[in-house]
Each structure stands twice: as C-alpha cells, then as structure tokens.
Amino acid sequence: MKRNYYLILIASCFLFAACDKKKDRIFDESPTDRLNTAVANAQAVLVSKPNGWIMQYYAGDGAQYGGNNFFVNFTSATAVNVQADYTNTNATSTYKVYPGAGPILSFDTYNPIFGMFAAPGAISGYVNYDVGLGGDIEFLVMKATADSVILKSRKRGNRIVMVPMPANPATVISTYKTAFNTYYAPNSYRFETPTGNIALNFYDYMELHSLTDTYSFRVTPTGLDFYQTVTVNGITFKELTLMPATATYPNGYYANVAGTLKLVPIF
Amino acid sequence: MKFSKFYLALFAGALAISACKKEKLESNSVFVDSTIEKNPLDNYIYNNFILNYNVDILYKYVDKESDLNYNLIPASYNSSIRLTKLFKYLGFEPYDDVTGSKAFIKRYFPKLINYIGEAAYRNNGTKVLGTAEGAKKITLYEVNRLTATTGVNADFLTDSYFHTIHHEFQHILNQTTEFPTSFNAISGNSYVDDVWNTTYTSTGAAVAAGFISPYSSSGAKEDFAELYSFYITLSATQFNALLNSTGSTAAGRTIINNKLIVVKNYMLSVWNIDMDVLRANIVNRKANLASFDQTTL
Numbered sequence: 001m002k003r004n005y006y007l008i009l010i011a012s013c014f015l016f017a018a019c020d021k022k023k024d025r026i027f028d029e030s031p032t033d034r035l036n037t038a039v040a041n042a043q044a045v046l047v048s049k050p051n052g053w054i055m056q057y058y059a060g061d062g063a064q065y066g067g068n069n070f071f072v073n074f075t076s077a078t079a080v081n082v083q084a085d086y087t088n089t090n091a092t093s094t095y096k097v098y099p100g101a102g103p104i105l106s107f108d109t110y111n112p113i114f115g116m117f118a119a120p121g122a123i124s125g126y127v128n129y130d131v132g133l134g135g136d137i138e139f140l141v142m143k144a145t146a147d148s149v150i151l152k153s154r155k156r157g158n159r160i161v162m163v164p165m166p167a168n169p170a171t172v173i174s175t176y177k178t179a180f181n182t183y184y185a186p187n188s189y190r191f192e193t194p195t196g197n198i199a200l201n202f203y204d205y206m207e208l209h210s211l212t213d214t215y216s217f218r219v220t221p222t223g224l225d226f227y228q229t230v231t232v233n234g235i236t237f238k239e240l241t242l243m244p245a246t247a248t249y250p251n252g253y254y255a256n257v258a259g260t261l262k263l264v265p266i267f
Numbered sequence: 268m269k270f271s272k273f274y275l276a277l278f279a280g281a282l283a284i285s286a287c288k289k290e291k292l293e294s295n296s297v298f299v300d301s302t303i304e305k306n307p308l309d310n311y312i313y314n315n316f317i318l319n320y321n322v323d324i325l326y327k328y329v330d331k332e333s334d335l336n337y338n339l340i341p342a343s344y345n346s347s348i349r350l351t352k353l354f355k356y357l358g359f360e361p362y363d364d365v366t367g368s369k370a371f372i373k374r375y376f377p378k379l380i381n382y383i384g385e386a387a388y389r390n391n392g393t394k395v396l397g398t399a400e401g402a403k404k405i406t407l408y409e410v411n412r413l414t415a416t417t418g419v420n421a422d423f424l425t426d427s428y429f430h431t432i433h434h435e436f437q438h439i440l441n442q443t444t445e446f447p448t449s450f451n452a453i454s455g456n457s458y459v460d461d462v463w464n465t466t467y468t469s470t471g472a473a474v475a476a477g478f479i480s481p482y483s484s485s486g487a488k489e490d491f492a493e494l495y496s497f498y499i500t501l502s503a504t505q506f507n508a509l510l511n512s513t514g515s516t517a518a519g520r521t522i523i524n525n526k527l528i529v530v531k532n533y534m535l536s537v538w539n540i541d542m543d544v545l546r547a548n549i550v551n552r553k554a555n556l557a558s559f560d561q562t563t564l
Binding site: 094107115131154 | 274275330392
C-alpha cells in the first residue's frame with residue numbers, strides 16, 4: 001500500500017515534467033514587437049502627408065452633437081497644426097503616438113480647436129457643467145494606411161476617419177468653411193418628403209433635432225455626410241447634396257440622390 | 268523501508284528533472300520605450316527639476332496619470348513654460364534659500380507634478396483645483412489660466428497654484444514627522460469634516476470659529492496645512508487682513524494664533540525652518556515678479 005503511494009507520487013512528477021506548455025505562436029513576432037511596429041507605422045503614416053489630413057471629428061456619446069472637419073497637419077515628430085471648418089483659429093500644439101491597446105494618437109498639449117469639444121461645459125459653455133460636448137483628445141488607431149486613417153475616440157468610442165488633404169489646402173479649407181457657414185446660418189430646418197414634413201431645430205451644438213430623433217452629420221463642400229445611415233419617413237440616405245436656389249426655395253436646400261427628400265433651411 | 272528510500276530517491280530525481288528548465292532569456296527587453304523628441308521645455312525640466320530635485324513634471328497629458336472621472340483638457344505649452352519657471356522661483360527656491368541647499372526639496376517634495384489645462388468640474392457645480400496623492404504626486408489644474416497678465420499677478424499665482432503647492436507639501440512633511448498632538452486639542456471636536464463648505468460660507472465666519480479658512484474646519488491635518496500655507500504665502504498685511512475678515516471675532520483670532528504657535532514651533536524644531544524667514548523670502552520674490560523672466564528657457 002505504502003509503495004503505491006510512492007508510485008502515484010512519482011507518476012505525478014512525470015506528469016509535471018511531461019507537460020511542455022509552449023504553444024505555437026500564431027504570429028512570428030511577440031505581441032510587443034508587433035505593437036511597436038504598429039506604433040511606428042501609425043506615426044510614419046501620419047507625418048507622410050505634407051498637406052496633412054481631413055479629420056472627420058465627432059464628439060459626445062454616440063456622436064450625438066454632429067461632426068466637424070478638422071484640418072490636421074503633423075508637421076514633425078511632435079508638432080501638429082490644426083484648423084477646422086467651424087472657426088478661423090489656426091493653432092499648433094503637440095501630439096504623440098504611444099502603445100496601449102494598439103497605437104494611441106494623443107493630442108497631448110492644449111489646442112483650442114480640440115479644446116472647445118474636450119473642455120468641461122463650465123469652460124466651453126456647451127451642454128452641461130461637467131462634461132460639455134465630451135470630445136476626445138486621444139484616439140485608438142484602428143487602421144493607418146496611405147489613403148486613410150481610422151480612429152476610435154478613447155472615451156466615447158466614436159469612429160473618426162482621416163483622409164489625406166488634397167492639393168491646395170488653403171482653398172480646400174476655405175470651401176469647407178464656406179459650406180459650414182452656409183449650413184449654420186439658418187434659424188432652423190425642416191425635412192420635406194412626399195408623406196409629410198418634419199420640423200427640425202438646432203439643439204446642443206450643430207446637430208438637428210426633431211421631436212423624436214437626433215441627426216448627426218458633418219458639412220462637406222457638396223452637402224451633408226451623416227454619421228450613420230438614417231431613415232426619414234421611409235426614405236433612407238447617408239448623404240445629402242446641396243442644391244442651388246430655386247423660385248420655390250430661394251435659399252437652396254439639401255436633397256437625397258432620388259430627390260424625394262429635401263432638407264430646407266428656414267431663416 | 269528499502270522500497271520507500273528507493274522511491275524517495277526516484278521522486279527527488281524526478282523533481283530535479285522537472286524543475287530544471289533552462290530557457291534562454293533575450294538580453295534585450297521587448298518593452299521598448301518610445302523615444303519622443305525633446306523640446307526646450309523638456310530639456311529645461313530635465314536640467315532644472317530632474318537633475319537638481321529628482322522631481323519630474325508632466326506638462327503633456329498622460330491619461331493614466333490623470334483623473335479619469337473627469338473631462339480634462341491638457342495644459343498649453345506656453346502656460347506650462349510659465350508655471351514651470353514660476354514653480355522653481357516661488358515653490359522650490361525659497362526652501363533652498365532657507366535651508367541652504369537643494370537637498371530638502373529633493374528629499375521630501377513629491378516626485379511627480381502633473382499639469383492639467385482647466386479645473387476638474389463636478390456635476391454639482393464644484394471644481395477641483397489641486398490634488399496630492401500619497402506623497403508621490405501633485406496635480407495642478409487651471410494651468411491654462413496662466414498668461415502674461417496673470418503671470419505677474421502675485422495674488423492670482425498664490426490663490427491658483429502656490430497656496431495648493433505649499434499646502435500639499437506640508438501634508439508630506441507631516442507624514443514624515445507627525446505634528447504635536449497638542450495641535451489637535453486646540454479646536455478639539457469642532458472640526459466638521461465634509462460639510463465644511465456649507466458650515467462656513469465665508470472666511471470671516473471660519474475665523475470666528477478659530478479656522479483660517481472654511482476648508483481648515485474639515486480636520487486637524489487640513490487645518491495645520493492651511494495655516495502653514497496661508498502664513499508663508501501671504502504678507503503680514505494680507506494675513507492680518509484675512510484674520511480681520513468681515514464676521515471674524517477676537518476670540519477666533521486668539522485660537523488661530525495659538526495654533527500658529529504650534530505650527531511655527533513644529534517647522535522650527537523638526538525641519539529647522541523659521542516660517543518668518545521663509546515668508547519674507549516668498550513675499551520678496553512675489554514683489555519682484557515683474558522682473559522675473561517667465562518665458563525664456
């Protein structure tokens with residue numbers, strides 16, 4: 001009996017020795033190496049565009065306050081110049097890309113263009129006292145290639161896309177600013193569809209609210225680009241095009257491709 | 268018997284075999300610190316703060332060092348330069364002068380200073396202006412309010428930053444060597460903990476009750492640090508004005524002066540710092556603010 005105990009003991013020792021816990025790696029390099037490579041790649045992609053990027057920035061939980069176009073130019077390994085469609089401010093501050101759950105792009109010193117969205121409401125004057133518009137200054141880099149950079153804002157989880165700025169940045173920026181001002185000028189809007197009209201108002205910032213829904217989008221030189229596909233009175237669309245003034249619509253309007261839905265400014 | 272010894276030996280042998288596993292370690296760590304270009308402020312901090320005082324300043328936003336419960340914005344580069352230079356001028360150098368060397372600050376001051384652009388706002392309408400964590404870190408808020416105008420306003424600097432800095436530093440001195448328990452007895456059970464901001468709504472009311480500020484009434488440790496910080500950062504005239512705020516009483520002033528004697532004795536006997544000398548030094552530096560260069564690194 002006693003012997004059996006020892007036998008079991010020895011057998012168990014062999015079990016320990018027998019188990020080799022090494023598993024074949026799915027990737028050849030270690031996770032840290034791959035993360036470091038991803039950080040280096042993100043940094044290289046960001047600085048690779050001499051004209052910078054157009055950043056489709058959305059603040060707040062669920063991107064609820066609408067979007068703005070930021071014109072972001074990474075001019076050195078630490079310096080970044082930022083302009084935006086909603087303001088004439090042109091400010092240079094610093095950034096870094098560091099490893100976290102992936103490469104993280106952080107605008108780590110104060111920049112007034114991000115500041116308006118990131119500041120507590122007590123400072124920015126928007127929404128509530130503590131959170132404000134809830135804009136992020138740190139972004140997880142989901143994908144970084146020469147034709148686009150896809151970011152996810154760290155606190156709110158909004159999808160933020162950056163596309164390269166085309167040639168003649170000054171002209172491009174100016175058309176975006178004009179487009180934004182055109183959109184922002186009216187007092188309110190309404191949707192016109194074959195089945196009825198819906199009154200819309202500005203609410204917290206630049207987004208439009210009906211009695212039941214919030215519409216979040218950014219203004220482009222050709223019209224409006226919505227954060228998500230939306231359906232109004234059964235008509236589904238993601239973009240609306242700015243149409244010139246007519247006799248019926250002296251201030252112009254935004255329309256879907258089929259022309260079945262109009263977003264009409266009210267002055 | 269024989270068997271058991273044999274098996275025992277075998278068991279030991281098996282353990283030895285299974286225990287030894289020689290894995291070759293790589294000499295290089297896989298955790299590579301990313302190298303970020305140094306700018307003039309980085310170099311200034313390295314040469315003046317890290318080398319001299321073993322204190323680092325995080326002026327760039329680092330999320331894991333910041334309070335994630337709040338919506339915070341980073342400090343601006345230009346305001347950070349001003350605050351960093353002023354920190355040395357009004358925060359560290361007075362102690363260097365009084366103690367005769369940089370060793371005092373190097374040994375006791377929290378090792379990390381974190382700058383945040385604006386205050387941390389709570390939804391109840393209050394805001395956080397400064398915090399200290401476990402003798403390791405001081406976080407200063409509203410750094411972006413520091414401009415060419417406010418930078419030469421001595422009262423603004425004291426209220427916004429340096430009162431907090433000296434207050435928090437006093438806590439750390441207290442944690443190193445406790446202040447005499449006789450101090451606790453002076454106001455005894457009149458400390459009111461968390462309801463200090465509703466119990467005393469003005470400085471005068473607090474002074475009448477024997478507290479230099481409403482916040483002093485929250486506890487003996489806070490009281491001690493508040494007294495210390497107000498005394499050394501304000502001139503004699505300003506301090507007396509505080510003691511004579513509207514609503515104050517002579518009885519309250521007597522209590523405060525009794526406490527002040529304990530604070531002064533503690534600083535002199537434990538730390539060999541004469542608070543009047545330290546105050547004279549700080550007040551003199553505040554008077555010379557206009558000629559102090561806050562922007563050149």
